[in-house]
Amino acid sequence: MVFEPPQRLLRALGENRRSGSQGADGAGAWLEKLPELAQQALEQRELTAERVQAPGGRSSLVVLVKQADQTPAVLKLAPDRARPESERAALAHWDGRGAVRLLNPGDTHGVLLLERLHPDVSVRTLPEAKALLEAAGTLRRLWVEPPAGHVFETVAERTGRQAEAMRAAVAEEPEGGALVDAALAARDDLLAQPPETRLLHGTFRQSKVLAGERTPWLAVGPDPVVGECAFDLARLVRDRVEDLIASPSGASITRRRIKRLAESLEVDQERLRGWTLFRAVESGVRAGRVGRPRDAELLLEFAGWV
Numbered sequence: 001m002v003f004e005p006p007q008r009l010l011r012a013l014g015e016n017r018r019s020g021s022q023g024a025d026g027a028g029a030w031l032e033k034l035p036e037l038a039q040q041a042l043e044q045r046e047l048t049a050e051r052v053q054a055p056g057g058r059s060s061l062v063v064l065v066k067q068a069d070q071t072p073a074v075l076k077l078a079p080d081r082a083r084p085e086s087e088r089a090a091l092a093h094w095d096g097r098g099a100v101r102l103l104n105p106g107d108t109h110g111v112l113l114l115e116r117l118h119p120d121v122s123v124r125t126l127p128e129a130k131a132l133l134e135a136a137g138t139l140r141r142l143w144v145e146p147p148a149g150h151v152f153e154t155v156a157e158r159t160g161r162q163a164e165a166m167r168a169a170v171a172e173e174p175e176g177g178a179l180v181d182a183a184l185a186a187r188d189d190l191l192a193q194p195p196e197t198r199l200l201h202g203t204f205r206q207s208k209v210l211a212g213e214r215t216p217w218l219a220v221g222p223d224p225v226v227g228e229c230a231f232d233l234a235r236l237v238r239d240r241v242e243d244l245i246a247s248p249s250g251a252s253i254t255r256r257r258i259k260r261l262a263e264s265l266e267v268d269q270e271r272l273r274g275w276t277l278f279r280a281v282e283s284g285v286r287a288g289r290v291g292r293p294r295d296a297e298l299l300l301e302f303a304g305w306v
Contacts, residue, residue: 003038003052005031005061012058015290030079034061037077041111045104047075053119057221060084064119072116073103083223084110086152090199090224098141099201099219100210117210117218124206128240131206132257135236136264138209138217139201146199146226155200155227156191162282163187169285176285179303183281186274190228195268200225200232206239230267234275237261238302245298251305258306277306 046068053062060078078084091102104113123131202223212218244250262269284299
């Protein structure tokens, strides 16, 4: 079988190189060796490949496989910059509660073997109101105490790196500076008194929740981080941002969504609003930096509503 990386993965790795992201060079070397790595991973675990999942993710190669006993599974290979061992630790801690089950807890670095879900059926295929409800319910199950002695990145650490990149981007291109200033001020206020510390998915959105057999919906693809729940929920607020921007009442819909999600998951509404602002501006600035001006425009317009 030819293990050709999907275009989404190739574009994402290219964006990382253009932005100068940490570990981008290593990811490029990993991509060159990927066919060999995939073949070795299959042989060492006695797996039979069915197909590469496309469009797949932006940070890993996902292969649908069968184990030696013909049980369906998923093989996932990721470079170091995607923090695969952090994902492994989080999935092991959740142990299938709200998230895909990890089948190889102590396996080789960068290789994850996961239970097979329905890769083409996410909650994003549901009507919007139902999708938000199911996604929020899944997210609630993930918010648990982190394991003792954990080595997960904190919200303060991750957003600190992001804040530095935002400041550098504004120094080069002042447009959007007022929104960046507001987002950075919101971050400072939010980090002053975080209300709780939980293990978070880190990159949660509707497309990260897939249909399963043992339970209707399970989360996949975490980039785990430890901090307050409102940070995790903030990414869900802007799901289907293209539809929000296209709607004449997009701004009011966004504000109602913040209120509804905060109430349903018992998160402080103002804290959710603040993290929604920060994460939208950060994503918008990053999109502009890597050459996706349309995405940048949408995200910064959305941020202006928050």
